[in-house]
Amino acid sequence: MKRDEEPVNTDGRRGRWAGHREQRRSELTAAAIEAIRELGPEVPMDAIAAHAGVSKPVLYRYFADKSELWLAVGQESAGMVLEAIVPAVAQVREERDVIAAAIDAYLAHIEADTNLYQFVVHQPDVTRHRDVVADVVDTVASGLARIFGDRLRARGLDSGAALPWAYGVVGYVQSVGDWWLRQQQPISREALGDYLTTFLWGGISGIKHAADIPGGLAAYQEETRHGN
Numbered sequence: 583m584k585r586d587e588e589p590v591n592t593d594g595r596r597g598r599w600a601g602h603r604e605q606r607r608s609e610l611t612a613a614a615i616e617a618i619r620e621l622g623p624e625v626p627m628d629a630i631a632a633h634a635g636v637s638k639p640v641l642y643r644y645f646a647d648k649s650e651l652w653l654a655v656g657q658e659s660a661g662m663v664l665e666a667i668v669p670a671v672a673q674v675r676e677e678r679d680v681i682a683a684a685i686d687a688y689l690a691h692i693e694a695d696t697n698l699y700q701f702v703v704h705q706p707d708v709t710r711h712r713d714v715v716a717d718v719v720d721t722v723a724s725g726l727a728r729i730f731g732d733r734l735r736a737r738g739l740d741s742g743a744a745l746p747w748a749y750g751v752v753g754y755v756q757s758v759g760d761w762w763l764r765q766q767q768p769i770s771r772e773a774l775g776d777y778l779t780t781f782l783w784g785g786i787s788g789i790k791h792a793a794d795i796p797g798g799l800a801a802y803q804e805e806t807r808h809g810n
Contacts, residue, residue, distance in 0.1 A: 611655060623701035660720075667683075667688055693767070758778060
């Protein structure tokens with residue numbers, strides 16, 4: 583039986599085929615990512631198939647269309663972003679440094695992997711049954727929220743702020759980073775990271791300040807609400 587030929591659907595073979603199919607999808611997704619990096623974000627399906635060493639009909643056996651491949655690539659991309667950010671953030675202790683590390687790791691990642699980023703974020707010719715960009719944001723924000731939650735609890739604060747904090751950081755930095763790439767990086771990554779860190783920290787530092795006020799975050803919110 584050829585490698586990409588589906589076996590007869592007996593119970594035992596059906597299970598083995600499902601495992602084989604997932605493995606081949608993973609291999610073809612990895613090959614697609616390599617093709618995108620090498621050939622650019624507008625790479626057609628036939629070029630992806632050729633890069634993977636399979637025919638176009640075989641590629642369509644595992645991915646019904648480009649939209650399905652786009653989703654698979656996007657999900658892999660989310661994991662890559664998280665792998666870039668989490669170790670960088672975990673190595674620092676001060677809250678402002680957490681923000682700076684997360685921003686720099688993200689900008690460094692999209693700067694180094696621009697073709698893949700453009701394929702995932704700016705793909706006009708796919709049917710979006712799911713929003714893979716939102717999936718990436720969800721994955722990265724959830725990972726950051728776990729780290730932020732640990733930091734908040736360590737200061738005796740309610741960790742409920744961790745998730746909106748993480749989504750705020752990811753959404754803001756993703757939007758500005760997208761502008762930065764589209765404008766062909768008009769300022770250096772280091773300068774942009776400093777600007778973003780300063781802006782974000784101006785709001786987030788209130789959480790740190792709340793830890794030093796009797797009554798914690800609720801008291802701090804009441805204080806700022808009345809302009810005291």
